Amino acid sequence: MNDMTPTREQREAKLEGMGCKRKRVEDIRFTQGKGNYVDDVKLPGMLHGDFVRSPHAHARVKSINSEEALKVPGVLAVITAETLKTVNLAWMPTLAGDVQMVLADGKVLFQNQEVAFVVATDRYAADDGINKVVVEYEALPVLVDPFKAMDADAPVLREDLAGKTTGAHGPRKHHNHVFEWTVGDKDLTDAAFKKADVTIKEMISYHRTHPSPLETCQCVCSFDKIKGELTIWGTFQAPHVIRTVVALIAKIPEHKIHVIAPDIGGGFGNKVGAYPGYICAAVASIVTGKPVKWVEDRIENLTATSFARDYHMTTEIAATKEGKVTGLRVHVLADHGAFDACADPSKWPAGFFNIVTGSYDFPTAHLAVDGIYTNKAPGGVAYRCSFRVTEAAYCIERGMDILAQKLGMDPAELRLKNFIKPEQFPYHSALGWEYDSGDYHTAMRKMMESVDYAGLRKEQAEKRAAFKRGETREIMGLGVSFFTEIVGAGPSKNCDILGIAMFDSCEIRMHPTGAGIARVGSKSQGQGHETTWAQIIATEIGIPSDDIMIEEGNTDTAPYGLGTYGSRSTPVAGAAIAMAARKIKAKAQMIAAYKLEVHEGDLEWDIDGFRVKGLPEKTMSMKDICWAAYNSVPPGMEPGLEAVSYYDPPNMTYPFGAYICVMNIDVDTGVYKVRRFYALDDCGTRINPMIIEGQVHGGLTEAFAIAMGQEIRYDDEGNVVTGSFMDFFMPTAVETPHWETDFTVTPSPHHPIGAKGVGESPNVGGVPAFSNAVNDAFSFLGSTHIQMPHDYWRNWKAAKNLGVFA
Amino acid sequence: MQMNDSQRIPAAKEKVWAALNDPAILKQCIPGCQSLDMSSPTEMTATVVFKVGPVKATFGGKVTLSDLDPPNSYRISGEGSGGVAGFAKGGATVRLESESPEVTILHYEVDAQIGGKLAQLGGRLIDSTARKLAGEFFTSFAAAVGGEAEAPAEVVTEAEGNKKSWIGRLTGAD
Numbered sequence: 001m002n003d004m005t006p007t008r009e010q011r012e013a014k015l016e017g018m019g020c021k022r023k024r025v026e027d028i029r030f031t032q033g034k035g036n037y038v039d040d041v042k043l044p045g046m047l048h049g050d051f052v053r054s055p056h057a058h059a060r061v062k063s064i065n066s067e068e069a070l071k072v073p074g075v076l077a078v079i080t081a082e083t084l085k086t087v088n089l090a091w092m093p094t095l096a097g098d099v100q101m102v103l104a105d106g107k108v109l110f111q112n113q114e115v116a117f118v119v120a121t122d123r124y125a126a127d128d129g130i131n132k133v134v135v136e137y138e139a140l141p142v143l144v145d146p147f148k149a150m151d152a153d154a155p156v157l158r159e160d161l162a163g164k165t166t167g168a169h170g171p172r173k174h175h176n177h178v179f180e181w182t183v184g185d186k187d188l189t190d191a192a193f194k195k196a197d198v199t200i201k202e203m204i205s206y207h208r209t210h211p212s213p214l215e216t217c218q219c220v221c222s223f224d225k226i227k228g229e230l231t232i233w234g235t236f237q238a239p240h241v242i243r244t245v246v247a248l249i250a251k252i253p254e255h256k257i258h259v260i261a262p263d264i265g266g267g268f269g270n271k272v273g274a275y276p277g278y279i280c281a282a283v284a285s286i287v288t289g290k291p292v293k294w295v296e297d298r299i300e301n302l303t304a305t306s307f308a309r310d311y312h313m314t315t316e317i318a319a320t321k322e323g324k325v326t327g328l329r330v331h332v333l334a335d336h337g338a339f340d341a342c343a344d345p346s347k348w349p350a351g352f353f354n355i356v357t358g359s360y361d362f363p364t365a366h367l368a369v370d371g372i373y374t375n376k377a378p379g380g381v382a383y384r385c386s387f388r389v390t391e392a393a394y395c396i397e398r399g400m401d402i403l404a405q406k407l408g409m410d411p412a413e414l415r416l417k418n419f420i421k422p423e424q425f426p427y428h429s430a431l432g433w434e435y436d437s438g439d440y441h442t443a444m445r446k447m448m449e450s451v452d453y454a455g456l457r458k459e460q461a462e463k464r465a466a467f468k469r470g471e472t473r474e475i476m477g478l479g480v481s482f483f484t485e486i487v488g489a490g491p492s493k494n495c496d497i498l499g500i501a502m503f504d505s506c507e508i509r510m511h512p513t514g515a516g517i518a519r520v521g522s523k524s525q526g527q528g529h530e531t532t533w534a535q536i537i538a539t540e541i542g543i544p545s546d547d548i549m550i551e552e553g554n555t556d557t558a559p560y561g562l563g564t565y566g567s568r569s570t571p572v573a574g575a576a577i578a579m580a581a582r583k584i585k586a587k588a589q590m591i592a593a594y595k596l597e598v599h600e601g602d603l604e605w606d607i608d609g610f611r612v613k614g615l616p617e618k619t620m621s622m623k624d625i626c627w628a629a630y631n632s633v634p635p636g637m638e639p640g641l642e643a644v645s646y647y648d649p650p651n652m653t654y655p656f657g658a659y660i661c662v663m664n665i666d667v668d669t670g671v672y673k674v675r676r677f678y679a680l681d682d683c684g685t686r687i688n689p690m691i692i693e694g695q696v697h698g699g700l701t702e703a704f705a706i707a708m709g710q711e712i713r714y715d716d717e718g719n720v721v722t723g724s725f726m727d728f729f730m731p732t733a734v735e736t737p738h739w740e741t742d743f744t745v746t747p748s749p750h751h752p753i754g755a756k757g758v759g760e761s762p763n764v765g766g767v768p769a770f771s772n773a774v775n776d777a778f779s780f781l782g783s784t785h786i787q788m789p790h791d792y793w794r795n796w797k798a799a800k801n802l803g804v805f806a
Numbered sequence: 807m808q809m810n811d812s813q814r815i816p817a818a819k820e821k822v823w824a825a826l827n828d829p830a831i832l833k834q835c836i837p838g839c840q841s842l843d844m845s846s847p848t849e850m851t852a853t854v855v856f857k858v859g860p861v862k863a864t865f866g867g868k869v870t871l872s873d874l875d876p877p878n879s880y881r882i883s884g885e886g887s888g889g890v891a892g893f894a895k896g897g898a899t900v901r902l903e904s905e906s907p908e909v910t911i912l913h914y915e916v917d918a919q920i921g922g923k924l925a926q927l928g929g930r931l932i933d934s935t936a937r938k939l940a941g942e943f944f945t946s947f948a949a950a951v952g953g954e955a956e957a958p959a960e961v962v963t964e965a966e967g968n969k970k971s972w973i974g975r976l977t978g979a980d
Contacts, residue, residue, distance in 0.1 A: 055892040055922025111921070131889055299926065719925035727929070 011607045016546065017539030018753065021690035024531045025546075026263075026524070035263040038218045041233045043291040046220065047076065049284050050126040050294070051277070052116040052133045053304070054108035057144070057375040057718020058155065059137040061104050064116055069132040074125025076288060078133060079117040079280055081105040087286075089279055091160075092249055095272075095497060096349065097168025098178070098340035099160070100378060102276040107140070109157055109338035110377045111718050112303040117280040119292060142375050142718040143176065146312060146335040149372040150174040157338060157373045168340070169349040169371075178340045178371030183354045183431050189366040192327030196318030200402050202785045206391045206767075208310035208335065208376070208712040211383040212730065213525070215265025216301040221281040222291035229256040230282060236261040236553075237271040237523055238563025241497055243555045245274055248498075250282065261553035267525035268702070269381035272343040272565050273306050302728055303720045306343065306379030307712050310335040311353075311391040315399045323409050325418050328365040328430070330356055330395060334380070336371050342380035343565070344387045345495040345502060351387025352486045352652075354431035358396035359440050359484040359656060360418040365430040375718045384702050384763040386487040386566040393483040397768035398775070398785065401480070405779055411480045411772070412453060416444055419482075426749075433486060435654045436748055439682075443744050444482055447658035447680045450742060453478075456662060464780050473668050477777025479661035481769035487757040488571025488653040497562065503648045504573035505559035506580040508537065510641040512630040514623030515547040518580070521561010522573035523553045527759055528691045529569065533577055535687055536753060540581035541588070542608030542622040559644060567655070567757035570687065571748075576647035578752040583643035587629070592620040594634035653748045653756035657681040659765045663773040667804045670796030672708070672774070674737035679765065683758035684747045696741050696762045703766025705731045707774075709791040729791070778802060807933055809916040813944040814909065816952035819902050822910045823877030825951045826900065835946040837939050840864070848872065856888065858928030858935045863891030878902055892922020912947075916940060 006014070016022045029035050054061075066078035081103040084090040091099045104115040116133050120126035141155040148154055156162070156175050165172055169179035193199055219234035230252055236242045239259040247254040264271065281294040296305065311332050318327035334350060336342060344351040350369040357365050382388070400418075404411040419440040420427045427435040447453075456478055463476045492501035510516035520533055529552060534545040552558055561573060585605070592610040593600040596618060603610040609621035620628075629641035662676040679696055686692055709729035713722045722728045747754025767788075774790040775783070781802040786794070799805070815822055825831045829850060833842035838855040845851060850869040855862065867886020874880045883897025896918030903911045918936060928935065 052890065055887075055890070057921070111926075134889070137887075137893075299923070303926070715925070715929075717919060717921055717925070719921050719929070721926065721929045723926035726927070 008607060015538040015542065015544050015608060017535050018685065018687050020535060020688065022531055022535055022545055022688055024528045024691065026528065026530045037215060037263050037265060038220060038233050038235055039295055041220045041262070041293070043220065043222060046291040046293055047119050047121060047284065047288060048123040048126050048293050049117050049119045049281055050123065050130055051114045051300070052118065052130050052135065053112040053300070054104065054115050054137070055111065056108055056137050056139055057111045057142045058107070058109060058140040058157070060107045060140060061115065062136040062138055065134040066116065068134065069118060069129040072120070072125060072129045072132055074121040075118060075129035076121070077119040077284065078129065079103065079119065079284060084283060087283060089249065089283060092274065092279055094339055094341040094378070095274070095346070096340040096342040096344065097346060100339035100341055102279045107159070108137070110375050111720055112300065112377070113338070114276040114280070114304070117284065119284045119288065142716070144375060144714050144716060144718055146310070146333050146372055146374055149176040149374055157375065176373045178336055178373060179349045181349045181369040182367065184366035185364055185430070186366045188364040189327045189329050192364050193316065193318045193329065196326055197321035198319045198403070198406060199316060200399065200406050201314070201316045202399070202402055204313045204315050204395055204398050204785065205787050206309045206311045206313065206394050207788055208307050209383065209706050209710050210302050210307050210712050210728070211268035211270035211381065212302060212728065213266030213268055213270050216296035216298065217271060217275055217277065217305050218293070218295040219278050219281050220291055220293045221278070221285040223282070223285040223289070225289055227256070228252070229258065231258040231260065232278070232282065233260045233262060234278060235264050235267070235271045236563070237264070237267045237525060237565050239523055239553055239555050240521065240560045241500065241563060242274060242278070244500060245498070246282070259555040261523050264523070264525035267565070268384045269308060269343065269565055270301070270306055271525065272381055272563070273341055273379070275305050298725060299723045302712065303723045304377050306341065306381040307337070307377055308379065308381050308383030309391060310380070311388070313391065313395045315395050317399050317403050319403060319407070321407070323407050323414050323417050325360055325362055325403070328357055328362045328396070330367045332367070332369040334369055334371045335374050335376065336380055337374060337376040337378040339378035340371060341378035343382065345489055346497055346499070347494060348387060351382065351389065353388040353392045355389055355433060355484065355486045356392040356396050357429050357431055358393065359415070359420060359438070359482050360396070360400070361420045361424070362430045367431055376714060382566050384699055385760045386485055386489065389485055390764045390767060393485070393764045394768045394771065397481050397483065398771060401772050401775060402784060405784065410457065411776070412444065412448060415480065415482050416441060419444070434651060435484065436651050436750055437746050438484065438654060438656055439744065439746050440482065440656060443656065443658045443680055443682055446742065446744060447660055447678060450680070451660055451662070451676065451678050453660070474664050474666050475777045477663045477665065477773040477775070479663065479769040479771065479773025479776060481659040481765050481772060482656070483761070483765040483768070484654055484656045485567070485761055485764050486652045486654055487567035487760065488649055489566050489568050490652055491650060492648045500562065501648065502562045502568070502572070503646050504561040504568070504576050505644070505646045506573060506576040507559045507644045508580045508584055508642060510543070510584060510626045510629065512627050514543060514626040516543065517549045517551060518577065519551045519558045520573050520577060521559050522564045522569040524564065527564065527569065527695070528688070532687045532691055533574070536574060536577045537581045540578055541585050559646070567760040570755045570757045571653045571751060572647055572649050574755055575649060575752045576645045579647055580643045580645035583645060584641060587641060587643070588622060588625045590637065591625050591628050591633060595628055595632070596620055650750050653684065653751060655681065655683045655756040655758060655761050657761055657765045659769040661769040661773040663777060665774065665777050665795055667799035670792040670794070670799065672790070672792070672795060676740070677737050677769070678740045678742065679762055680742040680744065681758060681761050682744045682746050683761065684745065684751065684756035685754035686743065686745065687755060692758050693741050695759045697739050699760060699762025700739050700766045701731055701736050703763045704736060704770060705729055707767045707770035707788055707790060709789045711789050807918050807936060809937060809940060810914070811940065811944070812911055812913045813948055814905070814911055815948045816909055818907060819904045819910045820877050822902055822912060822951055825947070826880070827871070831947070831950050835943050835950055837942045842869070848874070852884065852886070854886065856894070858924050859931040861891050861924050861927050863888035863924070865894060888922070888924065890923060892920060892924040894918065894920045894924070912944065914944070
């Protein structure tokens with residue numbers, strides 16, 4: 001060896017593998033405006049479609065007259081439910097086992113529901129056409145309040161379900177009832193409440209909000225009549241699922257459907273579902289024989305494609321007077337809007353809401369969820385969280401604070417007292433999950449030390465005393481949140497979407513010169529997969545990240561995968577990538593043994609190649625093995641170096657974290673100031689710390705938005721009153737607080753690389769931290785629970801209701 | 807949304823009443839009215855251009871007069887559709903009171919509902935726009951009937967006056 005031989009550290013660094021803060025390779029094109037989004041797809045002769053939408057939240061459609069619209073120059077067609085009926089597509093199946101109108105069939109059930117699809121030579125002509133379509137409505141009574149949905153005299157929304165006493169998830173008990181889902185031991189839980197020293201009960205609402213990605217939902221459909229093939233470019237978080245759904249409902253053979261998800265400008269759950277726009281664009285392309293583009297505007301996105309949350313959670317906790325929790329009872333009223341288009345794994349009508357026991361050792365619990373229909377947009381997607389996990393985390397984390405207040409205990413102490421202990425893992429929760437790993441006490445204590453929790457409480461006590469003496473009008477709140485997420489859906493034994501098991505996949509093909517391509521079944525919408533997936537492969541097979549190209553989103557080339565949402569990419573696709581890489585490595589080892597003339601067992605892995613045990617100078621690099629794999633394989637071995645892995649995870653993963661928000665609120669104006677926000681995340685093995693930090697920043701910003709103002713609100717007539725960014729809170733750099741991030745590492749024991757997923761943790765943990773901070777600030781004035789969102793006006797109103805202006 | 811107000815008109819009650827039933831005068835006074843045609847003594851069809859915030863639309867609809875008690879009071883109600891901009895419906899109960907043989911006080915109670923894009927985008931502007939339009943109508947009406955206009959009295963918006971503070975009106979929050 002001479003001086004030019006790189007050291008082990010240099011060889012390691014050159015790989016830019018797991019643990020490296022590798023710069024995002026996709027940002028080179030994104031920051032130069034060279035991304036390729038759906039709206040960048042421009043095909044010869046392409047037409048544009050746009051919707052006539054209902055101004056009414058509930059009305060009978062008496063007639064649709066397209067005569068004048070068809071006279072508008074450029075307008076070629078107006079598609080209505082009647083048109084769609086000829087191809088049996090007036091209704092479409094939802095992911096939740098319900099059906100949904102593609103275009104209004106007889107009546108409309110929410111404001112801005114799609115009524116007719118105008119197809120024209122350009123978008124402006126389509127808009128002009130929309131203005132000329134005359135729709136005659138007969139208004140019907142509107143149902144907005146979820147708590148009135150199951151009144152005996154509530155308006156009948158879904159006439160198509162008349163007489164159906166059973167839905168996709170069991171019995172229906174009212175004409176506006178979707179399902180009831182119960183988990184846990186009711187008798188045991190009721191008994192725990194009877195015996196309890198202390199109980200709390202509070203109706204905790206998680207209001208309706210919206211993922212609102214900057215790029216709205218859109219597609220281009222192009223049907224080739226000669227080949228009988230349909231190509232769809234779309235903003236799809238799960239392109240393969242879209243292909244299968246299209247095959248099933250449009251009856252086109254699946255190999256003749258090509259779904260391409262190009263660059264996506266944010267998804268956050270909004271782009272999981274199938275929307276009427278996709279169906280109408282496809283039908284319009286089939287009818288006209290030309291490509292048809294459909295691009296939502298902002299109002300359409302906020303008011304018609306999938307919302308999130310709208311869970312109203314009556315939460316009860318039983319405890320001993322020493323503060324040991326003994327039982328949890330939760331009833332959820334779940335407002336699903338006009339159709340149940342929830343994007344959950346099919347067997348889970350309320351997603352994984354049964355993670356609601358959180359990080360605590362509840363001996364018993366019972367959960368009941370009633371899904372109901374209202375005159376609101378359908379949806380119920382996981383907005384930057386795993387399925388209904390952020391609702392569950394908010395429910396239990398508010399509940400624990402309310403219990404602490406009743407017991408006169410510190411909220412952090414109450415949590416430490418009730419955490420599942422490290423030695424209890426794997427832990428079976430009272431509501432049926434097997435938590436794979438965790439070390440909650442360490443994370444919580446690290447958070448408390450990092451922010452000087454005791455010092456903050458002391459300051460708060462002084463400030464409260466000063467407030468009572470009339471020396472200040474500012475109150476201070478500490479929002480503690482400790483969450484356990486459940487991500488990585490999921491094991492085929494209990495997770496599927498419309499019967500498709502929720503595995504994921506990776507195909508790696510190494511080229512002779514030691515570079516390669518990996519195609520993955522996930523689909524980045526900004527998560528940075530092109531960067532991090534290469535890092536996993538780099539560490540596994542010793543080829544630099546820069547020499548691995550990652551490709552996703554084209555169903556013709558990528559192996560079948562279930563896509564990216566619910567923080568499932570690293571837990572599932574990430575595992576498939578590691579497993580495919582290990583297959584590559586296993587073949588490489590056979591080739592290296594042959595070339596080095598030793599037995600396979602005499603080789604050991606060393607950063608970027610194999611070496612003979614005991615003979616460190618006798619090595620063969622992975623790069624050289626790639627060449628040999630094509631040109632001089634052992635006798636009897638097939639040439640080439642490729643591998644495919646489909647990974648069916650044995651369990652979910654359970655990331656956790658300890659967050660705290662320190663906030664001051666001026667009671668006279670309701671104006672708050674986030675003084676400090678500290679987020680400690682444990683996502684197991686950390687693939688790219690820089691990307692993790694970015695993910696946490698983004699998730700916290702969305703949590704901040706939701707907790708402090710972002711809301712889809714309806715008036716009594718069913719008008720969406722927050723249908724644009726004028727009224728829907730979208731924080732910019734001006735409003736967004738400074739984030740401090742930290743971590744512990746508890747690898748997942750069942751995941752090939754020990755990673756657990758992180759993208760959504762900050763939203764799950766962040767919302768309760770903000771809400772607990774506001775509630776903690778007001779608690780000494782006698783308040784128990786103030787509903788979100790906590791905008792200035794509501795803070796001011798809370799202060800007013802508590803009599804501070806007297 | 808509800809509004810109560812009154813307008814002092816320098817004309818005799820009978821003259822004011824006649825004007826209230828005269829499509830030509832109503833057309834002249836309704837802000838943005840493009841056409842108003844009487845199809846029967848109590849029914850009219852109207853086209854009105856209405857603008858709230860960023861939304862401008864032509865509303866077509868029908869206007870009905872009911873509860874007629876000449877020359878004292880009636881209810882004027884209507885509903886119209888502005889296509890993609892949304893819909894509006896509502897009415898006003900109008901009551902005339904003689905202050906003197908030459909001066910009439912016109913009392914009105916307006917209730918209105920709107921839906922669609924108007925309500926979504928113009929939500930925060932609707933109350934103020936409605937007050938402005940009502941003010942414009944009655945000022946023009948007073949001028950058309952009495953030959954001179956007087957400043958409208960202070961508007962009391964009942965729903966807001968009772969239920970919402972000024973911040974509630976600004977934020978739209980309840």
